[in-house]
Amino acid sequence: MAPVLEVRNLSVAYNGSQALEDVSFRVQQGERVAIVGPNGAGKSTLFKAMVGLIHPLSGRVEAKGAGFGYVTQRSAVDWTFPVTVHDVVMMGRIGKMGWLRWQRLRDREIVRRSLEQVGLLEYADRQIGELSGGQQQRVFIARALAQEATILLMDEPFSGVDSPSQEAILEILEHLRDQGVTLLVSTHDLNLAVERFDRLALLNRRLVAFGTPQEAVTPSTLAAAYGGQALWRGEDYALVLGDIDCCGETEHSHE
Amino acid sequence: MNDLLELLIQPLRYPFMVRGLLASVMVGTLCAVVGTYVVLRGMAFFGDALAHAILPGVAVAYLLGANVFWGALLMGLFTAIGIGYVSRRGQVKEDTAIGVIFAASLALGVALLSTVQNYSVDLTHILFGDVLSVSTRDLWLTAGLGLVVLLAVVVLYKELLVISFDPVLAATLRLPLSTLQYLLLVLIALTIVVSLQTVGVALMVAMLVTPAATAYLLTRRLWHMMIVGAVVGVLSSVGGLYLSFYVNIASGAAVVLICTGLFVLAFLFSPGRGVVWSWLRRQEGSAASALETT
Numbered sequence A: 001m002a003p004v005l006e007v008r009n010l011s012v013a014y015n016g017s018q019a020l021e022d023v024s025f026r027v028q029q030g031e032r033v034a035i036v037g038p039n040g041a042g043k044s045t046l047f048k049a050m051v052g053l054i055h056p057l058s059g060r061v062e063a064k065g066a067g068f069g070y071v072t073q074r075s076a077v078d079w080t081f082p083v084t085v086h087d088v089v090m091m092g093r094i095g096k097m098g099w100l101r102w103q104r105l106r107d108r109e110i111v112r113r114s115l116e117q118v119g120l121l122e123y124a125d126r127q128i129g130e131l132s133g134g135q136q137q138r139v140f141i142a143r144a145l146a147q148e149a150t151i152l153l154m155d156e157p158f159s160g161v162d163s164p165s166q167e168a169i170l171e172i173l174e175h176l177r178d179q180g181v182t183l184l185v186s187t188h189d190l191n192l193a194v195e196r197f198d199r200l201a202l203l204n205r206r207l208v209a210f211g212t213p214q215e216a217v218t219p220s221t222l223a224a225a226y227g228g229q230a231l232w233r234g235e236d237y238a239l240v241l242g243d244i245d246c247c248g249e250t251e252h253s254h255e
Numbered sequence B: 001m002n003d004l005l006e007l008l009i010q011p012l013r014y015p016f017m018v019r020g021l022l023a024s025v026m027v028g029t030l031c032a033v034v035g036t037y038v039v040l041r042g043m044a045f046f047g048d049a050l051a052h053a054i055l056p057g058v059a060v061a062y063l064l065g066a067n068v069f070w071g072a073l074l075m076g077l078f079t080a081i082g083i084g085y086v087s088r089r090g091q092v093k094e095d096t097a098i099g100v101i102f103a104a105s106l107a108l109g110v111a112l113l114s115t116v117q118n119y120s121v122d123l124t125h126i127l128f129g130d131v132l133s134v135s136t137r138d139l140w141l142t143a144g145l146g147l148v149v150l151l152a153v154v155v156l157y158k159e160l161l162v163i164s165f166d167p168v169l170a171a172t173l174r175l176p177l178s179t180l181q182y183l184l185l186v187l188i189a190l191t192i193v194v195s196l197q198t199v200g201v202a203l204m205v206a207m208l209v210t211p212a213a214t215a216y217l218l219t220r221r222l223w224h225m226m227i228v229g230a231v232v233g234v235l236s237s238v239g240g241l242y243l244s245f246y247v248n249i250a251s252g253a254a255v256v257l258i259c260t261g262l263f264v265l266a267f268l269f270s271p272g273r274g275v276v277w278s279w280l281r282r283q284e285g286s287a288a289s290a291l292e293t294t
Helices: A043-051 A085-091 A105-117 A133-146 A163-178 A190-196 A219-229 B002-013 B015-040 B044-053 B055-064 B068-089 B094-113 B119-128 B136-155 B157-165 B167-172 B177-218 B222-247 B251-269 B275-293
Strands: A005-014 A017-027 A032-036 A058-063 A068-071 A151-155 A182-187 A199-204 A206-211 A230-233 A237-240
Touching (some): A005 A043, A017 A058, A043 A058, A043 A182, A068 A133, A085 A105, A085 A133, A085 B157, A105 A163, A133 A151, A133 A163, A199 A219, B002 B015, B015 B136, B015 B177, B015 B222, B015 B251, B044 B068, B044 B177, B055 B068, B055 B094, B055 B119, B068 B094, B068 B177, B094 B119, B136 B157, B136 B177, B157 B167, B157 B177, B157 B222, B167 B177, B177 B251
Parallel strands (some): A017 A206, A032 A199, A151 A182
Antiparallel strands (some): A005 A017, A005 A058, A199 A206, A230 A237
């Protein structure tokens, strides 16, 4: 089967330093890929290069279908902005509406369906600042759905979100997979990545490992990705230090 | 009742008051609508700087005996694009770029105007506005350019909303991000130029920021904020003009003071967000917990 997404030899420089080096991988339709790595590993950079926000030094990104929906980190947006949940999801339709056009019935219908899928229909008229962190994350997912994206890129969707909300988001992701939506999710949470995702990409500027969680996570790959931060005890027990969920602030404040 | 009506009607017997009122209504609306973006994008300093930076254009037009309006327009557009360019180059931070260009233009304007004999009178008019000397021609110019700006805000509503709320989304949707950002700067520049005669350079930032900020405290959607802001802007413009007529104070200052009063009211009493409201809720909360413990 032809892959829905292929990244080939992608290299990116950021503020003069090499952020990504020769990254290549393929993703099949409907797969859920977790992108894991330490701070500054280039997880956000990878996403930004894929959607064209950063021009790579070299390499190609080929995607089939309607293209990418990019779910930014929650901290990237001003949540006191005077917009409702419905307004934010409708923003996903702008690319389809075109210039000088007002929203049509079809746009409203798609926004309604997207909100329904993430379970926020009854919150449509709320101002976005009135939502919890997990709900805000779901608004962004709904917006990507309204874009009719076939590949969803999610940057740290679980940071700063409590565990029931995390579970709710994971459930939505499962539904999306059933609809053939392909998912790439960056996370700090290695456990979560191993337990709940089909593929795992271990990133630290280079792609250290890519495969099923069992293939990707080995003592040698963890050592390569985390360096001295990884500590192995016995055959199947690892401790990764210094990478407790930090909301990604240090990694992303300059982007 | 009749006295009150008389109070309202009496100033209208003077044609200069009618022209002043018409200008105030237009400027109050325009500044508030465009000011919505100034407030939401944190561009108050940019607005203030742009208003001051117009001075050399005004001075040159004045010295040449040309219409001050066109000098201001040229200088406003030039400065808006200049600041946009310098800050986009990224070598210095945006507020630094604004600070440099703003002070330089102001100095140039004052230097040019100081070559004129009765320069302090002219400078005062430019700095603080002179709404009562608005001519019929000025009114038409204000109306024409004001309509152009409002039309742009309505037609590009969803695009300007996205670049202000989430520029990253705008970029992934392949919207021409920098063109739209420049356009917004140009719209703000046009608004300032159109409003120059009414409120003047020094108080311009108040008209851009205060009505929109008041509306921000009272609304939860962008277009609601624009409408409520326009109402606040018009109320304070008209109210300020009447105040200056009866109390005999400078009209621009009167407008800004009334506007600030409305802001303070919203700040204190806005439902759900005002200071008094949250105080009441805290009292309720502690009363409830006191009940529980007894």
